[in-house]
Amino acid sequence: xxxxxxxxxxxxxxxxxxxxxxxxxxxxxxxxxxxxxxxxxxxxxxxxxxxxxxxxxxxxxxxxxxxxxxxxxxxxxxxxxxxxxxxxxxxxxxxxxxxxxxxxxxxxxxxxxxxxxxxxxxxxxxxxxxxxxxxxxxxxxxxxxxxxxxxxxxxxxxxxxxxxxxxxxxxxxxxxxxxxxxxxxxxxxxxxxxxxxxxxxxxxxxxxxxxxxxxxxxxx
Numbered sequence: 348x349x350x351x352x353x354x355x356x357x358x359x360x361x362x363x364x365x366x367x368x369x370x371x372x373x374x375x376x377x378x379x380x381x382x383x384x385x386x387x388x389x390x391x392x393x394x395x396x397x398x399x400x401x402x403x404x405x406x407x408x409x410x411x412x413x414x415x416x417x418x419x420x421x422x423x424x425x426x427x428x429x430x431x432x433x434x435x436x437x438x439x440x441x442x443x444x445x446x447x448x449x450x451x452x453x454x455x456x457x458x459x460x461x462x463x464x465x466x467x468x469x470x471x472x473x474x475x476x477x478x479x480x481x482x483x484x485x486x487x488x489x490x491x492x493x494x495x496x497x498x499x500x501x502x503x504x505x506x507x508x509x510x511x512x513x514x515x516x517x518x519x520x521x522x523x524x525x526x527x528x529x530x531x532x533x534x535x536x537x538x539x540x541x542x543x544x545x546x547x548x549x550x551x552x553x554x555x556x557x558x559x560x561x562x563x564x565x566x567x
Contacts, residue, residue, distance in 0.1 A: 350534035351450045354465060357527030358445055361472045364520030365438040367513055368479055372431045375401045375411060376508035377486055381494060381501075396510060397428050423489055427482035431514075434479035438521065441471035445528060462532045469528030476521035483514045 375396030448464030
C-alpha cells in the first residue's frame, strides 16, 4: 500500500497544480503597476497578462481589453503563451497516462509494464512543471530588470503580479507530485510487497460426470 499511497498523493498534488497553472495562465495579473510616486492617491491601476490588459479605476470600475493582434505582441508574451498552453496540454496527457498506470486501475495488467506507465506519467508531470517554469521566470526577470532600469519612466514600471506567484506554486506542486509518482512507480517495481493488493479468482467450468450430471466441485 505504500507505493499506492505515494501515487494517490502525487496525483492529487498534480491535479491541484494543473488547476493553478490554468488559473495563472488566464489571469491578467502577470504585471501590475508599480506605485513609486510620493502621492499615494492614484487614479487607476494597470494589469497586464498573456491574453488581455485591464485598467482598474479608483472607483472600482474595471475595464479589460483582449489583445487584438498576436503578431503585434512582444516576444516574451508570445513565447509565454506557447509554453504555458503547452504545459497545460501536457498535463492533460500526463493525467491519462498516470491513470492508466495507477495501481488502483485495471487499464494495464499489473507488472513491470504498469509501473513503467506510471513512471512515464510522473516524468511527464515533471516536464510540465519545468515547461511552465520557463515563462514565469522569464517574465519575472523582465519585470525586475525594467523596474531597476533608470532609463524606464516611472509610469512604465511594473511589479510582479499575483499570477506569477500562483504559477510558481503550481509548478512546485506539479514537480513534487511528479516526483512522488516516480517514487511510487519505483517502489512498486523494487518492492512488490508494498504495491496495491490485487486479488484474482477463477472458477473452472463444471465437467459432466459418468452419470451425465455435472461435477459440483468448484475450482477457485
